Amino acid sequence: xxxxxxxxxxxxxxxxxxxxxxxxxxxxxxxxxxxxxxxxxxxxxxxxxxxxxxxxxxxxxxxxxxxxxxxxxxxxxxxxxxxxxxxxxxxxxxxxxxxxxxxxxxxxxxxxxxxxxxxxxxxxxxxxxxxxxxxxxxxxxxxxxxxxxxxxxxxxxxxxxxxxxxxxxxxxxxxxxxxxxxxxxxxxxxxxxxxxxxxx
Amino acid sequence: xxxxxxxxxxxxxxxxxxxxxxxxxxxxxxxxxxxxxxxxxxxxxxxxxxxxxxxxxxxxxxxxxxxxxxxxxxxxxxxxxxxxxxxxxxxxxxxxxxxxxxxxxxxxxxxxxxxxxxxxxxxxxxxxxxxxxxxxxxxxxxxxxxxxxxxxxxxxxxxxxxxxxxxxxxxxxxxxxxxxxxxxxxxxxxxxxxxxxxxx
DNA sequence: GTCTATAAATAGATAGAC
DNA sequence: GTCTATCTATTTATAGAC
Numbered sequence: 272x273x274x275x276x277x278x279x280x281x282x283x284x285x286x287x288x289x290x291x292x293x294x295x296x297x298x299x300x301x302x303x304x305x306x307x308x309x310x311x312x313x314x315x316x317x318x319x320x321x322x323x324x325x326x327x328x329x330x331x332x333x334x335x336x337x338x339x340x341x342x343x344x345x346x347x348x349x350x351x352x353x354x355x356x357x358x359x360x361x362x363x364x365x366x367x368x369x370x371x372x373x374x375x376x377x378x379x380x381x382x383x384x385x386x387x388x389x390x391x392x393x394x395x396x397x398x399x400x401x402x403x404x405x406x407x408x409x410x411x412x413x414x415x416x417x418x419x420x421x422x423x424x425x426x427x428x429x430x431x432x433x434x435x436x437x438x439x440x441x442x443x444x445x446x447x448x449x450x451x452x453x454x455x456x457x458x459x460x461x462x463x464x465x466x467x468x469x470x471x
Numbered sequence: 472x473x474x475x476x477x478x479x480x481x482x483x484x485x486x487x488x489x490x491x492x493x494x495x496x497x498x499x500x501x502x503x504x505x506x507x508x509x510x511x512x513x514x515x516x517x518x519x520x521x522x523x524x525x526x527x528x529x530x531x532x533x534x535x536x537x538x539x540x541x542x543x544x545x546x547x548x549x550x551x552x553x554x555x556x557x558x559x560x561x562x563x564x565x566x567x568x569x570x571x572x573x574x575x576x577x578x579x580x581x582x583x584x585x586x587x588x589x590x591x592x593x594x595x596x597x598x599x600x601x602x603x604x605x606x607x608x609x610x611x612x613x614x615x616x617x618x619x620x621x622x623x624x625x626x627x628x629x630x631x632x633x634x635x636x637x638x639x640x641x642x643x644x645x646x647x648x649x650x651x652x653x654x655x656x657x658x659x660x661x662x663x664x665x666x667x668x669x670x671x
Numbered sequence: 672g673t674c675t676a677t678a679a680a681t682a683g684a685t686a687g688a689c
Numbered sequence: 690g691t692c693t694a695t696c697t698a699t700t701t702a703t704a705g706a707c
Contacts, residue, residue, distance in 0.1 A: 413637050425625020426621045512674095514700095
């Protein structure tokens with residue numbers, strides 16, 4: 272039963288299939304066999320091309336995802352639309368079919384265990400430290416930016432991973448319209464002394 | 472090497488150890504052997520007491536966590552402090568040592584795969600549908616409440632699972648002070664027609 | 672109640688034929 | 690370049706001795 276004799280781009284098909292399986296099952300839940308089945312190839316081929324499950328996983332995250340750069344770029348510009356620009360740029364990464372899979376895989380994998388998070392944390396810390404130095408206004412810029420990003424990650428995770436009804440089905444522009452004001456609040460209004468809520 | 476001859480409450484020790492391992496490694500990453508080691512007992516004892524890894528996992532989530540009830544209760548009362556009450560009630564579940572483990576385990580497990588999420592989703596949908604019927608003001612109450620919760624989940628996940636510096640080290644009261652205003656914004660100010668941002 | 676020994680299943684990886 | 694067959698390690702689970 273000779274399958275796929277002259278593989279024009281078997282490698283790419285494996286990566287695509289792997290993205291689907293990793294995205295829905297997580298790193299540990301995904302098996303090489305399941306990925307091979309989805310790609311329509313033999314499990315041995317995966318090791319032939321990638322060497323190991325972990326290297327295949329890495330290949331799965333590579334291509335686009337210059338997520339940090341795309342987000343940092345959007346911080347420049349007028350303070351007025353800052354919240355909307357960041358909200359749109361980030362949520363587009365999840366909406367765009369070209370990057371959706373990677374976002375799901377990255378968040379799911381990094382949240383799956385302390386060990387996995389330890390490998391990803393440096394990248395996140397680096398981005399958080401580069402961002403506010405330049406463009407996020409006011410003191411505690413780093414904390415504000417982190418809060419804004421935490422908010423966005425939460426919204427994206429509930430919409431695209433938890434897939435819970437109200438947020439899952441919201442139109443993209445309405446989602447932006449409802450989320451951006453709170454992000455803007457974090458980025459620009461933070462908590463000036465006196466505006467701070469009572470602490471107990 | 473007879474270990475722990477008269478187990479006063481071996482069962483409880485196993486559950487406590489399991490919480491630690493499940494919280495740091497996730498469901499699939501945790502092995503019965505690792506849990507047994509952490510509890511200082513033989514792996515066979517775990518099956519003796521719980522029957523299977525999955526039932527041990529369920530036992531791990533049981534006790535406190537009436538999270539939904541605690542959150543819904545807090546929605547009653549003056550609209551003014553609504554954001555802060557909800558923020559405080561939810562983030563306290565993560566801060567309190569008695570419930571911290573379960574929150575980590577529940578979020579980590581439910582986000583780890585589509586299959587796991589499918590088992591948890593009904594509970595979440597139920598809570599989301601019960602909440603706004605009564606106390607969250609305005610139209611689209613359900614959507615607003617969902618956005619507020621997504622925000623809070625994001626903040627909690629970054630602080631307690633990702634453990635990224637700025638949010639990880641923030642004092643609890645300052646975290647509340649910085650988060651509550653955005654939550655309040657979602658719950659009470661939403662987006663009235665005319666206040667909505669341009670859609671492109 | 673607790674442990675030893677082992678079964679049974681699953682998964683990642685490799686050798687080699689075609 | 691692709692597949693068959695198999696190895697080895699790991700893991701959940703069970704049977705039964707002490």
